[in-house]
Amino acid sequence: MEDMDEIVQEFLVESHENLDQLDRDLVDLEQDPTSHPLLSSIFRTIHTIKGTSGFLAFSQLESITHVGENLLSRLRDGALVLTPDMTSALLAMVDAVRAVLRQIEETGAEGDDDHTDLLAVLTALQDGTLVTRDRAAEPVEDRLLGEVLVTQGAASEDEVLLALSAQDVGDDRRIGEILVSVGDTTPEAVAAALDSQHEGRRSAADSTIRVDVGLLDTLMNLVGELVLTRNQIVQRAATRQDPDLLRTSHRLNVIAGELQEGVMRTRMQPIDTVWSKLPRVVRDLAVQLGKQVHVRMEGRDTELDRTILESVKDPLTHLVRNCVDHGIETPDVRAAAGKPVEGTLTLRAFHEGGQVNIEICDDGAGIDPARLRERAITRGLLTAEKAARLSDREALNLVFTPGFSTAETVTNVSGRGVGMDVVKTNIEKISGLVDVQSVVGQGTTIRIKIPLTLAIIPALIVSAQGRRYAIPQVNLLELLRLDAASDGPQVETIQGTPVYRLRGRLLPLVDLREQLGLPAREPCSATHIAVLQADDRQFGLVVDDISDTEEIVVKPLGSLLRHLDVYAGATIMGDGEVALILDTTALAEHAGVLAEDAAQRSTTDESDQAKRADHAAEDADRAQLLLMSLSDGRRLGLNLDMVDRLEDLQRSAIEQVGGYEVVQYRDGLLPLVRLDRVYSADGADRFADVGSPDDRLQVVVCSHRDVLVGLVVSEILDIVDDELAVRSALGSGGRYGSVVVDGHVTEILDVGHAVGDLDLAMSGPVSALTSLAVPTAAEV
Amino acid sequence: MPAQYCTFRLDGHLFGIPVETVQEVLQQQPMASVPLAPPEVAGLLNLRGQIVVTLDLRIRLGLPVRPDGQQTVGVVVCTHEGTVNLVVDQIGDVLEPADDRFEPVPQTVPASVRSVVDRVCTLESELLLVLDTDRAVTTTVGAGAS
Numbered sequence: 008m009e010d011m012d013e014i015v016q017e018f019l020v021e022s023h024e025n026l027d028q029l030d031r032d033l034v035d036l037e038q039d040p041t042s043h044p045l046l047s048s049i050f051r052t053i054h055t056i057k058g059t060s061g062f063l064a065f066s067q068l069e070s071i072t073h074v075g076e077n078l079l080s081r082l083r084d085g086a087l088v089l090t091p092d093m094t095s096a097l098l099a100m101v102d103a104v105r106a107v108l109r110q111i112e113e114t115g116a117e118g119d120d121d122h123t124d125l126l127a128v129l130t131a132l133q134d135g136t137l138v139t140r141d142r143a144a145e146p147v148e149d150r151l152l153g154e155v156l157v158t159q160g161a162a163s164e165d166e167v168l169l170a171l172s173a174q175d176v177g178d179d180r181r182i183g184e185i186l187v188s189v190g191d192t193t194p195e196a197v198a199a200a201l202d203s204q205h206e207g208r209r210s211a212a213d214s215t216i217r218v219d220v221g222l223l224d225t226l227m228n229l230v231g232e233l234v235l236t237r238n239q240i241v242q243r244a245a246t247r248q249d250p251d252l253l254r255t256s257h258r259l260n261v262i263a264g265e266l267q268e269g270v271m272r273t274r275m276q277p278i279d280t281v282w283s284k285l286p287r288v289v290r291d292l293a294v295q296l297g298k299q300v301h302v303r304m305e306g307r308d309t310e311l312d313r314t315i316l317e318s319v320k321d322p323l324t325h326l327v328r329n330c331v332d333h334g335i336e337t338p339d340v341r342a343a344a345g346k347p348v349e350g351t352l353t354l355r356a357f358h359e360g361g362q363v364n365i366e367i368c369d370d371g372a373g374i375d376p377a378r379l380r381e382r383a384i385t386r387g388l389l390t391a392e393k394a395a396r397l398s399d400r401e402a403l404n405l406v407f408t409p410g411f412s413t414a415e416t417v418t419n420v421s422g423r424g425v426g427m428d429v430v431k432t433n434i435e436k437i438s439g440l441v442d443v444q445s446v447v448g449q450g451t452t453i454r455i456k457i458p459l460t461l462a463i464i465p466a467l468i469v470s471a472q473g474r475r476y477a478i479p480q481v482n483l484l485e486l487l488r489l490d491a492a493s494d495g496p497q498v499e500t501i502q503g504t505p506v507y508r509l510r511g512r513l514l515p516l517v518d519l520r521e522q523l524g525l526p527a528r529e530p531c532s533a534t535h536i537a538v539l540q541a542d543d544r545q546f547g548l549v550v551d552d553i554s555d556t557e558e559i560v561v562k563p564l565g566s567l568l569r570h571l572d573v574y575a576g577a578t579i580m581g582d583g584e585v586a587l588i589l590d591t592t593a594l595a596e597h598a599g600v601l602a603e604d605a606a607q608r609s610t611t612d613e614s615d616q617a618k619r620a621d622h623a624a625e626d627a628d629r630a631q632l633l634l635m636s637l638s639d640g641r642r643l644g645l646n647l648d649m650v651d652r653l654e655d656l657q658r659s660a661i662e663q664v665g666g667y668e669v670v671q672y673r674d675g676l677l678p679l680v681r682l683d684r685v686y687s688a689d690g691a692d693r694f695a696d697v698g699s700p701d702d703r704l705q706v707v708v709c710s711h712r713d714v715l716v717g718l719v720v721s722e723i724l725d726i727v728d729d730e731l732a733v734r735s736a737l738g739s740g741g742r743y744g745s746v747v748v749d750g751h752v753t754e755i756l757d758v759g760h761a762v763g764d765l766d767l768a769m770s771g772p773v774s775a776l777t778s779l780a781v782p783t784a785a786e787v
Numbered sequence: 788m789p790a791q792y793c794t795f796r797l798d799g800h801l802f803g804i805p806v807e808t809v810q811e812v813l814q815q816q817p818m819a820s821v822p823l824a825p826p827e828v829a830g831l832l833n834l835r836g837q838i839v840v841t842l843d844l845r846i847r848l849g850l851p852v853r854p855d856g857q858q859t860v861g862v863v864v865c866t867h868e869g870t871v872n873l874v875v876d877q878i879g880d881v882l883e884p885a886d887d888r889f890e891p892v893p894q895t896v897p898a899s900v901r902s903v904v905d906r907v908c909t910l911e912s913e914l915l916l917v918l919d920t921d922r923a924v925t926t927t928v929g930a931g932a933s
Contacts, residue, residue: 228836228837231836232836235836474819474820474822523822523823524822524823525822562837562838563838564831564838564840565838565839565840565868565869565870565871566868566869567828567840567842567868567869567871567924567925568821568824568828568840571821571823571824573823574821577819577831577838579833579836579838583833584817584819584833585818585819585830585831585832585833585838586819587819587821587831
C-alpha cells in the first residue's frame, strides 16, 4: 500500500465513492427506469472509471466497464428499457468493478479474475438476445468469494471450481454454503473471507472523507475571527473582577486554541506527497547524464498547507533537476576532486515559527560568484562596475535573474536561462523567499522559505506614528528600553550609523519610522528597541512604543501590495483595526544591515574562523570597518566581521603572565595586544606603560584562530561602510593596505599579523597559559 | 439584454463599471494606511475579516485631489487582483444603456483616464465613462515591483 502510486490511490478512493453512488442510482433507476438524468449520471460514472482505468492500463477494468457502458448507452438513448435483469447485471458489474479495485488496492495489480460470464451477460442484454436466469449476475460475486477463499488458503482452486459448476447445474445455494456442505472449508473461513471481501472494498474509502477546500477555507476564516474575538474577550475579562467570567474566558481561550490547531491541520499535508516523486526524477536524470546521485530526505513528514504544497511542486522539481544537471559533477570529475563518486542531494524540510523551510543541498561543484559576475556582464545584465560592487551573496542571487544561465552547454534539461527566475517568481507568488548559498567545490544550498499564509502566529505589537505593526515572535530576541534620564549606555549615533552597545556587542539600529518613510520621531524620554534576528544577523528596531504579544492571523496583503516586501502580510487586531506585519529580513536588507554575505556569517563552525578571516581580507574593500586610532594619531580599520566585542577596561586590571599582558575576562584570561607597540613607527619600547592605573583602556575583542584576543587601541572612532573609500596598495607588511576614510588614511589591520607574536607565545613555552584559560570564540 | 452599469462620480465625471463586478458599496470606513505604498493606495480595510486594499480612484486617475472633509463612498469590486475597494466621490444609479450608445473613448479625455476607460456611453445629458476595473487596479500599482 505504501508504495502504491498516488494516482492509483486517488483513483481508488474516487471510484469507491462513485460505485456507492452507482449502487444507489441503479436502485433508484429501477423505480424510475426511464429517468434520463439518472441514466446519464450512471453512464458518466462508468465512463469515468473506464477512462481512468484505460489511462492507468487496467485492461480488465476497462473491458468490464466498456461493456457496461455499451448497455447503459443504449438504455440512455432509449433503445432499451431497463429490466430487473439488466439492473442485476449492472449491479453485478458494479460488484465486479469493486472486486477488481480491491485486488488493485491489495496487490497493486488487477488480478486474473475471470469476468467473461458477466461480460457475456451484459453483451447479450445489450443485444436483447438474453433470456436470463434470476440471478444471472450473482455467480460473479460468488466466484469472487471463491477467489478470496483460495487466496486465503481456505479452499483449493479445484474445490471452488467444482462448487461453481455445481451452481451452474442448478445448485441454488451460495458458493460458501456449497463448499462448507461438502466439507471443503469451514463456516469460519467463509465468514472471514466475506469479512475481508467487505473490508478490502472499504478500507481506502472509509478512512477518509472528501471535503471541499472552499469549506475548509471558510472554516479557517471563521476560526481566525474566533481567535480575534477571543483575544478581545480575554483582554476585557482580565480587567474585570469577575472570577466566573475569567474562568469562562480561560476555557474559551483553550478551546479556541485547540479548534484553531485542528482546523489548520485539516488543510495540512506532509511534504512527502511532493517529495516522493523526486527520487524517480533524479534517478532518470542522473542516468541520462551519466551521473550517480543519492537522494536523502530529512523531515518528510513536515506538513504544510495543501495549496502551498501545490504551488511549490513545480519549483521544487525544477530546482532538483537543476541540482542534478548543474550542481553534481560526473563521477570522474568527482573522483578527481577527491569526492565520493556518488553525489548526494539532500532535501530538508522543517518548520520555523510561522514558516516552512525547504532546503535543497547538493555536494557538487558549487557556484562561483566571480563567474556569475562575469556572466552577468557578458549577457549585458549588469555593468562591470555594478557587478564588481555586488557582494558574493548578491552575486549568487543573480541566478534568479531572467535570461541568466551558467551552464556551459545548453542541455535538454536546463541551461536555457529560463527556469530559475520562474522558480523565484512562483515562490514569491506565495509570499515565499528563495535564497542560494554556495561554496565553490563543496556544493550549493538553495533555501526556500514559505510562510503559512493561513497561519496564526504569535507576534509582538509595536507602534510607529500611532499605527500598530506586528513583528513575528520568531524573529524577536529581546526588548530594550533606554531611558534618557538614566546613566546607562545610550544609542551612539556615530556619523549616521546608529549603534548600541548591547553587552559589549555592537548592535546596528534601524529606525522603523525611517524605513517606512514616516516623519521622524520627536525626541522623547525613552527609546524602545526590539532586538530582532534577520537571517543570521541581529539588529535593533527602534519603534515608538512596544505593546503586547498577541496571536495574530496572518492574512495575505494581496497582489497589489506584494511588491512591498517589508510587509509579510496584515492582520486584524482585537478592535478590528488592520495592522501590517513586518518582514524583519526585508527591513534589515533595506536598512543595509544584511549587505554582507550571510553565508559567511552563518559559518560559525570553529574551523571556519580562518576561512572567515581570509574572506574578510578578500572583501576588505567592501566591508564595514571599525575605525580605531593609535596614540600617534594613525588610524586603523578592522573588518567589523572580526570584531566580537568592544570593552572598556581599567588599566589596573591588567596582569602579567609570562611576559604577556592579560586581563581576567569572562571566566578566562584574555591576552592583550597593544597595537601601539606592534605598529609604532619607531619601534617604541614594548613595555613602556605610562599613565595611571585608573586610566581606561579601549579594547577591541576579536577572535583569532578560535581564540579571543584583546587589541588595545587608544581610541575607538567610528564604524563606516567602506564601499566608497579609495584604496591603495600602500601599507606595511601586516596590513591589507590602506584606504582613505573621511580624508584620513586608514590602514586595514590584519589581526593575524598583529597577534603574530602572541601566536609564537602560544605555541612556545608559555602555551600553558592559553590552553588553560583563554575563552574560545565558541563560548561567546 | 443590455448590460447594467453601476455608476459613480469622480470630480464631476460620471463613471460606470459592469454591475456584476461590484461586490458591495460601503460607507466611508476607517482604514489602515500603508507606508511606502503607491500614493493611490488609500489603505487597508477590514471587510468582515477579509483585508481589502483600498485605492483612491481620484489619485489613480490623476484627477484633482478631493477637498478635505468631503465624504466618500467605497465600491468593492472583484478584479483579477482580488477584491479591491475603490474610493469614489458619490455613488449613482444602476443604468442600463442601450448597446448602440457606446463609443470609443474620445481623444479629449485625459490620457491618465483614457488608459483605464474601455469606452464611453452617450447618455441624454452627459457621458458615462466605462471603467476597466482590471486595468484600473494594475497599471501603476505594482509596476514598481522589485
